[in-house]
Amino acid sequence: MTTPRNATLTLDGQSYEFPVLTGSIGPDVIDIRSLYAKSGAFTFDPGFMSTASCKSSITYIDGDKGELKYRGYPIEQLAVNANFLETCFLLKNGELPTQAEYDAFETNVRTHTMVHEQLTRFYQGFRRDAHPMAILVGVVGALSAFYHDSLDINNPEHRNIAAIRLIAKMPTIVAMAYKYTVGEPFMFPRNDLGYAENFLHMMFATPCEEYKPNPVLARALDRILILHADHEQNASTSTVRLAGSSGSNPFACIASGIACLWGPAHGGANEACLEMLNDIQNQGGVAKIGEFIAKVKDKNSGVKLMGFGHRVYKNFDPRATLMRETCHEVLGELGLQDDPLFKLAMELEKIALEDEYFVSRKLYPNVDFYSGIVQKAMGIPVPLFTGIFALARTIGWIAQWNEMIGDPEQKIGRPRQLYTGATTRDVKPIAQR
Numbered sequence: 001m002t003t004p005r006n007a008t009l010t011l012d013g014q015s016y017e018f019p020v021l022t023g024s025i026g027p028d029v030i031d032i033r034s035l036y037a038k039s040g041a042f043t044f045d046p047g048f049m050s051t052a053s054c055k056s057s058i059t060y061i062d063g064d065k066g067e068l069k070y071r072g073y074p075i076e077q078l079a080v081n082a083n084f085l086e087t088c089f090l091l092k093n094g095e096l097p098t099q100a101e102y103d104a105f106e107t108n109v110r111t112h113t114m115v116h117e118q119l120t121r122f123y124q125g126f127r128r129d130a131h132p133m134a135i136l137v138g139v140v141g142a143l144s145a146f147y148h149d150s151l152d153i154n155n156p157e158h159r160n161i162a163a164i165r166l167i168a169k170m171p172t173i174v175a176m177a178y179k180y181t182v183g184e185p186f187m188f189p190r191n192d193l194g195y196a197e198n199f200l201h202m203m204f205a206t207p208c209e210e211y212k213p214n215p216v217l218a219r220a221l222d223r224i225l226i227l228h229a230d231h232e233q234n235a236s237t238s239t240v241r242l243a244g245s246s247g248s249n250p251f252a253c254i255a256s257g258i259a260c261l262w263g264p265a266h267g268g269a270n271e272a273c274l275e276m277l278n279d280i281q282n283q284g285g286v287a288k289i290g291e292f293i294a295k296v297k298d299k300n301s302g303v304k305l306m307g308f309g310h311r312v313y314k315n316f317d318p319r320a321t322l323m324r325e326t327c328h329e330v331l332g333e334l335g336l337q338d339d340p341l342f343k344l345a346m347e348l349e350k351i352a353l354e355d356e357y358f359v360s361r362k363l364y365p366n367v368d369f370y371s372g373i374v375q376k377a378m379g380i381p382v383p384l385f386t387g388i389f390a391l392a393r394t395i396g397w398i399a400q401w402n403e404m405i406g407d408p409e410q411k412i413g414r415p416r417q418l419y420t421g422a423t424t425r426d427v428k429p430i431a432q433r
Contacts, residue, residue, distance in 0.1 A: 232397030307369030
């Protein structure tokens with residue numbers, strides 16, 4: 001990966017050479033690992049916007065071109081030609097499965113979906129109105145207390161067992177968080193259902209009557225999971241890697257990712273989008289959308305348009321096009337095209353795609369806009385949106401964590417700082433202060 005080229009840094013008249021690294025695709029990287037040893041200086045990069053923290057072969061994003069690839073496969077193809085468990089296999093193992101490999105993997109996941117009965121008692125320690133993400137952080141972190149047989153992170157087989165358990169049990173744990181907050185009994189997973197169907201069953205079935213998952217909704221959920229499975233070195237993934245760099249067990253690392261994902265600037269974006277739509281609806285709905293748009297355009301109003309544009313994708317979010325198709329398919333299947341909230345959302349979409357203000361700034365609807373609408377239509381409560389995101393992203397976190405553990409160059413994370421506090425001072429006795 002090292003090229004014959006070097007980058008030269010000049011500081012106080014002294015020049016220092018640093019090798020340039022080239023990946024398979026994407027920007028070159030200047031290797032500054034020896035910077036401090038050579039020059040006694042650090043770099044300053046808040047948010048790590050120009051810093052590569054690791055080498056990875058899992059996910060590639062080109063924000064300018066609107067590209068997202070898992071292991072080299074474009075997300076547009078995976079969302080159409082593969083299901084979520086195939087995508088999990090790909091992210092975890094590096095290649096798409098053969099039929100035999102898929103059957104074995106799917107069986108392994110399907111037979112590990114139940115959770116320890118004692119784990120169900122953890123939920124009773126939370127208030128009924130607790131946010132689902134608070135529950136998930138606690139319950140997922142507690143998994144390490146139940147599975148001592150897979151905590152040796154240096155053992156590849158242990159890492160594989162932990163990975164299968166997390167993929168299999170996350171739908172059960174998320175569905176139980178929902179059931180607990182609405183006061184309904186937990187529903188056991190069913191081994192005769194597919195991954196997405198089983199999650200819908202655990203969410204919406206009751207012991208009173210038979211529940212048959214709607215295949216259109218199951219496909220929509222499966223696509224949501226695929227589109228959110230991984231997204232390179234984002235905040236929550238970096239959190240998982242940082243926690244893992246200290247040698248923490250995989251369950252604790254995934255819990256740390258869930259905690260980071262909870263933030264409204266990250267996984268809470270689709271929740272914020274629905275809250276925005278509800279606010280507009282409460283102020284008068286479609287009739288008031290012009291006033292809302294005027295406030296968005298006014299920099300001094302403080303009103304933000306949620307679910308449009310993306311920090312990474314500068315032109316368009318490739319996941320949004322796929323999710324838009326799914327959104328309209330779900331609304332059509334459920335007959336919700338005329339629902340006031342969804343009519344408002346579609347009118348907002350129309351304005352954003354046609355209004356020169358938004359078009360010129362490339363503020364197109366992103367995946368959070370459409371996935372929020374889809375989940376709302378499916379009956380998933382808004383506070384659980386981020387929980388669904390965590391369910392989808394678990395495989396990405398696992399793949400990134402596993403890659404990090406196997407990287408011989410990986411070290412415990414230790415960012416530097418630019419200290420701006422007081423210089424050395426003497427401590428005076430309390431009577432003299």
